[in-house]
Amino acid sequence: MSVRSAISTIMRAIRVTEFGGPQVLKLETNVPVPRPSEDQVLIKVHAAGINPVDTYIRSGTYAVKPTLPYTPGKDVAGVVEEMGSKVKHLKKGDRVYSMAVASGGYAEYCTSASTGTKLLHSNLTFEEGAGVGIPYYTAYRALVIIGGAKPGETVLIHGASGAVGLACVQIAKSRGLHVLGTAGSEAGIDLILRNGCDAAFSHREDGYAAKIMEATSNNGPQIIIEMLANVNLEKDLEMISKRGRIVVVGNRGSVEITPRLAMQKECIVTGMLLFNASQNEMDEIDAAVSAGMRDGWVKPPIGKTYTLDQAPAAHNDVINNQGTLGRLIIKVC
Ligand SMILES: NC(=O)c1ccc[n+]([C@@H]2O[C@H](COP(=O)([O-])OP(=O)(O)OC[C@H]3O[C@@H](n4cnc5c(N)ncnc54)[C@H](OP(=O)(O)O)[C@@H]3O)[C@@H](O)[C@H]2O)c1
Known part of the structure; x- marks a missing residue:
């Protein structure tokens, strides 16, 4: 059995077909699982982070607009399922976090640029991992x-x-x-x-x-x-x-x-x-964050956890919260 045939071909994911309020975040159950390009990996998403910028993009007011329809979410943590042909530094089964999600993180699977996909230290849970990136x-x-x-x-x-x-x-x-x-x-x-x-x-x-x-x-x-x-x-x-x-x-x-x-x-x-960060700056931050996960001072507090179908509530909360208590997370599996 090939690697690809072991992965289901459809998945649950949030899709946005028009810009607007949180209600435009719709859970669909028959979204095709994306395929990684040669320098991407496919991640089985365990948790996705909610960033305020996700709401600016969804509302259509952000400077850079995605092509509709799209799946939101740049920050995830999960497990590498499949690698593009040029990816050498990651392997199937690696626990990773990424803030370089290409296909959208509010989903059971996502593709991510391999250069922006980092090993998640065993000191951190997947929920915490989805709070590391951005x-x-x-x-x-x-x-x-x-x-x-x-x-x-x-x-x-x-x-x-x-x-x-x-x-x-x-x-x-x-x-x-x-x-x-x-x-x-x-x-x-x-x-x-x-x-x-x-x-x-x-x-x-x-x-x-x-x-x-x-x-x-x-x-x-x-x-x-x-x-x-x-x-x-x-x-x-x-x-x-x-x-x-x-x-x-x-x-x-x-x-x-x-x-x-x-x-x-x-x-x-x-x-x-x-x-605007340069590659040198990103390399410096990678090294510092990696040391912080190992030494224990990178430990994202999780304020609230949602399921995929609760994405509209998560978007409402991240922008209207008064009394924030850390990161908001969608727990996917
Ligand atoms: N520049 C960038 O590259 C970049 C990257 C990521 C995020 N951001 C931006 O940075 C901001 C924070 O992001 P986040 O993910 O940390 O959001 P978040 O988790 O929702 O946190 C928002 C923070 O703002 C606080 N806040 C509310 N009213 C305030 C006030 N009057 N004075 C000072 N602080 C107040 C909240 O405190 P209470 O709820 O306790 O009142 C909370 O600590 C957002 O605007 C986001 O868009 C910018």
């Missing part, structure tokens, strides 16, 4: 590569209770920074403290910025990793230390700021888009 690569690039974080510096993770925020907390702690974080709920504050924050603040409480200033002896954090710039950028400019760095990771609108604050602080405000 969150940790984003966090590392924002904090270390763009933010230039150094041991001993103080960083504020502004929005630390989500998937990227918690990854930032774990990475910053592992690199010897003093880590401050914010969350919007009691449970979120507890979670970020358990993941390595030295002090935690509620971004829903009046006057929390003054408390952050107090915690830094009124010097302000040297780095701020910002998850909601349209709400917080002015506050960040007020809080940042002299010659500090503000890295905008998340933004959902526009904001009025006082540029004079940037003059007074001589601070840098920079954006970060993971998509």
Whole structure:
């Protein structure tokens, strides 16, 4: 029996035939299993991560639109089922995670570029594996590569209770920074403290910025990793230390700021888009994340798990959640 004939030819997958609200995510049961090209692998998906960007793409408002119909999802963890002819570094049965999914991750099988498919350390479950890709690569690039974080510096993770925020907390702690974080709920504050924050603040409480200033002896954090710039950028400019760095990771609108604050602080405000990472940067992040999985500090907290048919609820939650507690996951099998 050939490898291919051992794999079923149809599968369950979410399909989107028109852009719109979460209701356009439809579970279909007779979707053809995709075939890997020569430099791809076929992954049997165990868990798929829900990223906010999946909702921007689904709604049709994102800069890059997929051709309809499509299956959403860039982040998965699972097992290699089949390799393209040029793939040498992976074999059938390998536990892997990928943020380079080609055919869509909300499905029982997906194809993935072999170069973006990485071994998942046995310290991590498949659910955790589906929380590694975009969150940790984003966090590392924002904090270390763009933010230039150094041991001993103080960083504020502004929005630390989500998937990227918690990854930032774990990475910053592992690199010897003093880590401050914010969350919007009691449970979120507890979670970020358990993941390595030295002090935690509620971004829903009046006057929390003054408390952050107090915690830094009124010097302000040297780095701020910002998850909601349209709400917080002015506050960040007020809080940042002299010659500090503000890295905008998340933004959902526009904001009025006082540029004079940037003059007074001589601070840098920079954006970060993971998509712009060079191959050298990706290689650096691969090495760091791989060491982190082995040493135990890459450990994605899972906030909530859904089944494939609950994809609309997962999309609704990832964008409207107040009181995030880590990564949202679709458990496929
Ligand atoms: N630039 C890139 O390349 C890149 C890559 C990945 C993600 N992103 C973006 O980064 C953001 C975070 O992604 P994610 O996957 O971590 O999303 P997520 O898991 O949904 O987390 C969202 C975070 O934002 C927090 N938040 C809500 N209101 C806030 C406020 N007023 N001030 C500060 N934080 C607030 C939430 O806290 P509570 O719920 O506890 O209030 C939570 O910690 C999203 O906008 C996403 O699109 C950008």
